[in-house]
Amino acid sequence: MSRIVYVNGAYVPEEDARVSIFDRGFLFGDAVYEVTSVLNGKLIDFPSHMRRLTRSLSELSMAAPAGTDELLAIHRELIARNGLSEGGVYMMVTRGAADRDFVFPPDGTQPTLVLFTQAWNEVRSPEVENGLRVAFVPDLRWGRRDIKTVQLLWPSMAKMEARRLGKDDAWLVEDGMVTEGTSNNAHIIDREGRLITRALSNSILHGTTRASVLRLADEAGLTVEERSFSCDEARAAAEAFITSAGHFVMPVTEIDDVVIGDGRPGPLTLRLRRLYMEEAARTAL
């Protein structure tokens, strides 16, 4: 069955969902996005995604396409129309369509708003049982990774490189330190049980799941160190995991061909996942 998607005010079958070739999202990568997870038909961490969207738009001097209430209503309408129980809703905002020019179009140009659903099952994913195997790939992305733009070619290429190496995903490396995963934040737990994760900066995405998990870890009494960690530290970790809206808390059991711990998802990782999933279910909208 064809999905119903949303494009600039209209709910249309996905085959008919089109934008102008002059859209700046298409010509310049001049667009930002959010992916909100759906569990049992409800939205996870929606207010956090909206806060980040607002920040991304602000950093790019881009107009908001609609208010939070209206965007929430569109999310819910798409979930209902597509009967989505588990998966996610992708939302993208571009600076709109204008004749091609590096100079931004005039204020008042109508932003483009696109949303669509994707069905997936991360709750009972086999990856949770086995953990992910990740490869190191150099981080060649631009300098404003804190803005969630659609300039995603390098993350996509890095994921392909990881697959070529027979792994599930890549951890990106800059100056010998891990920045993050291709579309997720990277975390390790050292042999003293400390959760180590890169501090927020322009070098990484400010993950919504990352923020929740760090808070839950702190509340659970774990020591959380927000600092950069090296490839060597990652290989020597007792546990490792990624966080993302799509994967929640996902164990990593192999890094750069080195088995992490005993090769099974770590106990603290699984505890954090459980805590996150409980809170997510409780606060879903």
Add this chain to the structure above:
Amino acid sequence: MSRIVYVNGAYVPEEDARVSIFDRGFLFGDAVYEVTSVLNGKLIDFPSHMRRLTRSLSELSMAAPAGTDELLAIHRELIARNGLSEGGVYMMVTRGAADRDFVFPPDGTQPTLVLFTQAWNEVRSPEVENGLRVAFVPDLRWGRRDIKTVQLLWPSMAKMEARRLGKDDAWLVEDGMVTEGTSNNAHIIDREGRLITRALSNSILHGTTRASVLRLADEAGLTVEERSFSCDEARAAAEAFITSAGHFVMPVTEIDDVVIGDGRPGPLTLRLRRLYMEEAARTAL
């Protein structure tokens, strides 16, 4: 009058020119492009643009949408249908449409091909008389600037920053050295009359006009040094200019608030522009 543009095999009015919201050019910046200048209805440096397109596609493991002869025919058809005398033809190739996934879609996915014309007049541009004023802006682009992708948000933002500073354009700076302009290569001529320009690498676009102008400079007896130059060297230059398919050879008369030479387009710059324009007219297709 509305332009006729080309989208995936069809010539359509620009208002009807649309692509799927699932196009990877829209969702991932997974697309490359070329802009070929048109003078007197003829294409400048077309073979060079085709060679670079082929290289860009190859670096991204992306399929070619059509052969060179067919692409040339589409360029000419658009020039004819739009009665274009002076301006350019924009050509963009994406990896095609597929449901959103960082993993590339399967081989055989149909690439998207989009072309449109833009009318402009660079031959008698007032900027040639006065020269451009450029500001230094940090270069925050990704690490594969040699691939001509549509991930152009930073160049666009840098151009806006230059405008905010009251200048015409930006020269991007990394580690104290100039990389290039926002959509052009940057060159200086020092007080000994040497043309200094950054060597080719992943840090800059391999400009088609740059290549022709360096060859013409060498043939004209100028000393050409292909090496990085600093912001200090740029400010102390006797002459400066940019090259691009759209601007050919364009004088720069102010850099970072410092007047270059006597503030007028430099004699060697204008000589190179003349040599380039003569050859361009002679070899246009």
